[in-house]
Amino acid sequence: MSESVIxxxxxxxxxxxxxxxxxxxxxxxxxAVYGLVGANGAGKTTLIRHxxxxxxxxxxxxxxxxxxxxxxxxxxxxxxxxxxxENDLPGWMRVDELIRYTSAFYPKWDDAYAEELRQxxxxxxxxxxxxxSKGQKARAGLLVALAHRPELLVLDEPSSGxxxxxxxxILGAVIRTIAHEGRTVLFSSHLLDEVEEVADHVTxxxxxxxxxxxxxxxxxxxxxxxxAAFIAHVGAAPxxxxx
Amino acid sequence: xxxxxxxxxWEFRRRHLWVLIALAGYLLVLAxxxxxxxxxxxxxxxxxxxxxxGVALVPLSTTFFYFLAVFSFGLTGDLAARQSIYPTRLxxxxxxxxxxxxxxxxxxxxxxxxxxxxxxxxxxxxxxxHLPFIWPALxxxxxxxxxxxxxxxxxxxxxxxxxxxxxWLATLDAVVLLAIHYQVREPLMxxxxxxxxxxxxxxxxxxxxxxxxxxxxxxRGMFARPASNAVxxxxxxxxxxxARAQAWFEWRRHGRSLPALVGLLLPFELALLWLAKDAPAxxxxxxxxxxxxxxxxxxxxxxxxxxxxxxxxxxxxxxPFIATRPLTSAELIAxxxxxxxxxxxxxxxxxxxxxxxALEWSGTWSVVTERVGRMSDAIGTPRAATVVLLILxxxxxxxxxxxxxxxxxxxxxxxxxxxxxxxxxxxLLILLGPIVEWIxxxxxxxxxxxxxxxxxxxxxxxxxxxxxxxxATRLDRSRLLGDRALVxxxxxxxLAVLALYGVLVWFFSTPFVAHYLLALIAILAIPLARISAxxxxxxxxxxx
Numbered sequence: 001m002s003e004s005v006i007x008x009x010x011x012x013x014x015x016x017x018x019x020x021x022x023x024x025x026x027x028x029x030x031x032a033v034y035g036l037v038g039a040n041g042a043g044k045t046t047l048i049r050h051x052x053x054x055x056x057x058x059x060x061x062x063x064x065x066x067x068x069x070x071x072x073x074x075x076x077x078x079x080x081x082x083x084x085x086e087n088d089l090p091g092w093m094r095v096d097e098l099i100r101y102t103s104a105f106y107p108k109w110d111d112a113y114a115e116e117l118r119q120x121x122x123x124x125x126x127x128x129x130x131x132x133s134k135g136q137k138a139r140a141g142l143l144v145a146l147a148h149r150p151e152l153l154v155l156d157e158p159s160s161g162x163x164x165x166x167x168x169x170i171l172g173a174v175i176r177t178i179a180h181e182g183r184t185v186l187f188s189s190h191l192l193d194e195v196e197e198v199a200d201h202v203t204x205x206x207x208x209x210x211x212x213x214x215x216x217x218x219x220x221x222x223x224x225x226x227x228a229a230f231i232a233h234v235g236a237a238p239x240x241x242x243x
Numbered sequence: 244x245x246x247x248x249x250x251x252x253w254e255f256r257r258r259h260l261w262v263l264i265a266l267a268g269y270l271l272v273l274a275x276x277x278x279x280x281x282x283x284x285x286x287x288x289x290x291x292x293x294x295x296x297g298v299a300l301v302p303l304s305t306t307f308f309y310f311l312a313v314f315s316f317g318l319t320g321d322l323a324a325r326q327s328i329y330p331t332r333l334x335x336x337x338x339x340x341x342x343x344x345x346x347x348x349x350x351x352x353x354x355x356x357x358x359x360x361x362x363x364x365x366x367x368x369x370x371x372x373h374l375p376f377i378w379p380a381l382x383x384x385x386x387x388x389x390x391x392x393x394x395x396x397x398x399x400x401x402x403x404x405x406x407x408x409x410x411w412l413a414t415l416d417a418v419v420l421l422a423i424h425y426q427v428r429e430p431l432m433x434x435x436x437x438x439x440x441x442x443x444x445x446x447x448x449x450x451x452x453x454x455x456x457x458x459x460x461x462x463r464g465m466f467a468r469p470a471s472n473a474v475x476x477x478x479x480x481x482x483x484x485x486a487r488a489q490a491w492f493e494w495r496r497h498g499r500s501l502p503a504l505v506g507l508l509l510p511f512e513l514a515l516l517w518l519a520k521d522a523p524a525x526x527x528x529x530x531x532x533x534x535x536x537x538x539x540x541x542x543x544x545x546x547x548x549x550x551x552x553x554x555x556x557x558x559x560x561x562x563p564f565i566a567t568r569p570l571t572s573a574e575l576i577a578x579x580x581x582x583x584x585x586x587x588x589x590x591x592x593x594x595x596x597x598x599x600x601a602l603e604w605s606g607t608w609s610v611v612t613e614r615v616g617r618m619s620d621a622i623g624t625p626r627a628a629t630v631v632l633l634i635l636x637x638x639x640x641x642x643x644x645x646x647x648x649x650x651x652x653x654x655x656x657x658x659x660x661x662x663x664x665x666x667x668x669x670x671l672l673i674l675l676g677p678i679v680e681w682i683x684x685x686x687x688x689x690x691x692x693x694x695x696x697x698x699x700x701x702x703x704x705x706x707x708x709x710x711x712x713x714x715a716t717r718l719d720r721s722r723l724l725g726d727r728a729l730v731x732x733x734x735x736x737x738l739a740v741l742a743l744y745g746v747l748v749w750f751f752s753t754p755f756v757a758h759y760l761l762a763l764i765a766i767l768a769i770p771l772a773r774i775s776a777x778x779x780x781x782x783x784x785x786x787x
Contacts, residue, residue, distance in 0.1 A: 054566045056786045070786040071722060078569035088562045092495065103481060104488030105569050 003066075005030050005152055005184045006051055011060035013046055013208075020046040022208040023060070028184060028201075033174060035199030035216070036188040037230065043208040044188040045085060048156050051186070052082060064152070078106060081150030083141045083170075085157040091130030095123045095140060099147070106148030114147035121169065135166035142173055153185045159194060167194065174198050196226045206234040247338040251346045259313055262306070266358075269302050274365035297676030303362055305669060310358065311387055314351030315394040322394075323402045325461070327454030329395040334455045343455070344447040348391055352440075355383040378432040382419060385436050386412065388443035396450035399462030406507060413511075485570055486578060493582035497548045501646070502589040504540040509533060509593060513601035523610045530611070533598055534638050537590045541645035544586075546653070548579060548646055560656050561785045572782040573723050576650065580774070583646040591639050629750060644770055651776035656784030700763040710772040714779060723778045732775070739769045 006028040013021040021043050028034050038044050049055040050062045053069030053076060062069060069076040089098060099118070103109040118125070121139035123132075129140060138158065145153060155174070159167040174185050175198060189195050195202060196216065203213040212219070212233040216226070223229035256263070312318045320328025333343055359380040393408040422432055453459075482488035512533050519525035568575065602608040619627040652664045682688050692699075715733075718724040724732070744765040748758060 052563075052567055053786055054561075054563065073786075074569045074571055076569075077567055080567070082563070082567050084563040084567075086563060088564045090492075090496070090564065100481065101488050101492060105485045 003030065004028055004063075005065060006186065007061075007063040007066075008047070008050070009061045011047070011050060011057055011062060013050070013055065013058055019208050021050075024205070024208070024210055025060075026203055026210065026213060028186060030184055031182050032200045033185040033187060033198050035195035035202045036186065036205060037190065037192060037195055037202055037226075038188075038205035038234070039190060042205045044205055045156055046208075047205070048154060048186070048188060051154065052077070052080065079151045081145035081148065081153045083138070083145045083153075083155045083158045085160060087134075087137050087141050089129045089137060089141055089144075091128065093129050094125065095127050095129070095132075096125035098129060098140060098144060099125075102144040103147070109148045113149065114143060117143045117147060135162050138162055138166055139169060142170060146173055149183075151183060153183065155185070155187045157188055157190070159189065159191065171198055192226045192230060202226065202229075204230055204233055247336060247342060248346045248349075251333075252350050255313065255347075255350055262309065266302075266306055266361075270361050270365045273299070298673050299362075301669060301672045303358070306358060307355075307383065310351065310354055311390050314347055314354065314387055315391045316347075317390075317394060320394070322405055325398050325401055325403075325459050327395050327397045327450060327459075328404075329451055329454050331454075340452045340455055341448050344391075344395070344451040345444065348388055348444060348447060351387045351391065352384040355387050356380045359383055375429045375432075378429050378436060381433060381436045385439045385443065386415065388440055388447070389415065392443045392447035392450055395447055395454060397454055397459040399460035401463075402503065409507065485568075486574055489568065489570060489575060489578035490581045493578045494585060497544070497579075498582045498586040498589070500544045500547065501537065501541055501586045501642075502593060504544065505537050505590040506593050508536055508540070509597050512536065513597060513605075516601050516605035516607050520606055523614070526607045526610045527614070530598065533594060534634075537587070537594060537642040538638060538645050540590075541587070541642045545646050545649050548583065548650070548653075560787070561781070566785050571723060571778075572785055573718075573728070573778040576654075576777045576781055579650060579777075580647055583643055586646065587639060587643040590642065626750065629746065633746065633750075647777070648770065648773050651773050651780045654777060654780040654784055656787075697757075697760060697763070700760065700767065704763050704766050707767065707772050711775060714772060714775045717779055718775065721779070721782060723782055736769060736771055740765045743768060 004027045006026065008024060008026045011021050011024045012019070024043070024047060036044050036047065046055065050057060051064055051069065053073050056070050064076045065079060067076050093101065095118070099114055103111070103114070121143060123136060123140055123143065129137060132140060142158070153174070155170065158170045171194065174187060187195065187199065199216050201215050202219055204211040212229065219226060219229045223232060316328050316330055319330065322328065329343070336343070363376060389411060390408060393411060394404065396404070398404050398407070422435070482491065512529060515529045516526060519529060565575070602611060615627065615631070618630070652660060655661070682692065715729055719726070719729060744762050747761040747765060751761060
């Protein structure tokens with residue numbers, strides 16, 4: 001655990017009258033698996049979009065690898081693997097075209113690892129993305145996020161709406177990624193058991209504010225479970241909040 | 244709201260309410276103009292065209308095409324896909340397939356008929372030609388009904404929907420034009436058009452039924468190359484650079500549309516040469532038609548090129564997949580510009596190959612060589628060759644420019660800018676006719692314009708250069724372009740301006756045209772400000 005990979009300080013973001021993020025400060029140390037937990041609409045995706053530079057900080061600051069992701073997108077994004085909640089891979093591409101296209105952007109792209117992942121995920125090279133199932137699309141997105149062995153892996157609600165087998169693949173990928181020394185994972189989810197399984201550090205976010213941010217062990221020592229901690233600090237378990 | 248029909252109608256009305264209000268306002272303004280200003284009662288002529296024709300035609304024809312897109316769900320669907328563009332979310336509604344097809348057709352028919360009747364009642368000028376009351380409304384309804392049926396049909400090949408629809412509607416249009424030409428009586432027109440409505444409805448029911456059952460024919464196997472099947476996985480090298488990969492992405496996404504559209508239209512246009520053997524003037528009209536096809540079609544395809552997210556029709560934001568590419572916004576724009584260049588060259592290659600072949604095979608080649616020979620005799624061979632090359636280069640550059648000049652609008656991702664720009668363009672188109680007519684009709688205005696020409700050109704150049712300087716400053720400050728790239732870009736632009744200026748000076752070697760005027764024209768002709776603004780627009784959208 002050395003310097004911060006992500007450093008967010010006093011970040012506030014408003015969309016019209018809605019405050020999506022309210023003075024959020026988080027710091028991600030290198031080599032950790034960081035779980036971002038909250039109900040839908042809590043501000044998880046907004047925070048991740050700031051980290052990727054897709055949203056510009058209105059007030060406060062965002063630094064990734066010590067750089068401003070808006071001012072220097074190439075230096076930041078070339079070190080990040082990102083799996084979007086929207087899974088917006090181009091439907092017209094074939095799987096092999098997606099791999100070939102994505103590999104061009106990352107100097108550290110590992111062809112052998114990409115092929116290993118493709119076979120492990122049972123993705124046909126000639127299959128069009130638009131013809132893949134939701135789970136297969138998630139796997140294809142995960143493949144291109146992982147195959148360049150990113151220093152920072154950002155997964156935004158990666159298993160939302162997916163079956164247990166695909167969720168297992170994603171969690172397995174997170175575990176494999178952290179097996180590489182010095183790599184960091186930011187993992188947003190509203191599924192507490194999933195986060196509990198892999199996270200070292202958990203940040204609970206509610207109505208745009210950080211409700212709790214602590215190492216998982218510390219949370220577990222003070223609460224019966226992550227769900228109990230969530231109810232104590234946020235008010236209701238994410239699934240209940242959604243309903 | 245207890246009826247499925249009312250719910251479907253409410254959705255159309257709710258989403259397009261502002262367009263309906265704008266249309267009603269426009270018709271009322273036209274009606275008021277007609278009532279309050281007696282001069283507007285003077286007949287409007289179509290041949291030669293009266294400037295006021297544009298005032299009536301542009302908004303109404305735009306609304307007509309807008310309604311075609313709305314009621315066929317063309318605004319939200321993927322026209323090139325094999326699958327039906329009928330929204331799949333509606334298939335889950337507990338209503339019959341006939342109702343799913345019938346309600347949008349009924350609302351569309353009522354709206355189209357209302358558009359014509361509103362035009363006829365409130366806005367039609369005494370055209371000087373007799374326009375019947377019933378069959379144009381029926382034609383609009385039939386046109387929409389066939390558009391809906393053909394759009395909702397699943398097809399065996401990607402892009403087949405566009406080809407089938409264009410050919411079918413063009414055939415229908417041709418029959419109607421012939422009927423107008425031969426002054427066919429209204430009852431006969433009604434008898435021709437009315438039976439098509441039930442036919443279109445039955446076709447639409449069949450189309451929606453197939454789409455609802457998930458039946459999509461697949462004929463791609465008949466055209467697939469052996470190397471592209473799963474048995475023989477394709478082996479390709481890596482892209483040499485991220486820029487090449489992004490250019491490939493843009494080409495695959497947008498680059499083939501323009502050559503495909505040009506390739507679709509060109510055979511029909513050039514086929515007319517076989518009818519024009521004895522009419523040299525007609526040969527040149529056909530050639531002109533073929534030459535303006537690429538820039539004209541580029542104006543349509545530019546809309547998709549400048550859309551940040553073509554996968555979601557009504558979304559203006561950059562999709563995360565593109566926004567998170569480790570490329571600068573300037574590199575993303577460079578890929579688009581490169582794609583536009585290849586797309587332009589591919590489209591022009593088709594034109595330049597097809598045109599001489601068609602001239603030769605139709606026996607009209609001699610008409611062209613004879614005219615070029617006369618021009619060569621009159622102004623000399625070098626000048627004649629320069630004229631031909633300049634015209635050709637002008638058309639090619641115009642095609643590329645059409646593809647890229649709206650990037651700085653579409654890529655901002657702000658709906659109000661995109662819609663405002665469309666509104667402004669339509670307003671300018673509406674005003675263009677009356678202004679041109681005013682200039683043509685008044686020799687005083689022409690004289691004043693001629694005297695003020697240097698000032699007007701200087702003003703435009705000042706505006707362009709000020710905008711370019713501001714954009715360059717912003718590009719530099721935001722670090723979207725490095726100093727070296729900015730200087731190199733400026734140097735290329737200056738070289739292009741000097742080259743064009745040199746050609747113009749050589750060509751117009753006359754004391755009647757001052758050289759500084761040619762310099763101003765060269766500065767205005769070479770694109771600079773709008774293209775330079777595209778990276779700023781994308782960055783504004785990409786980092787919101």
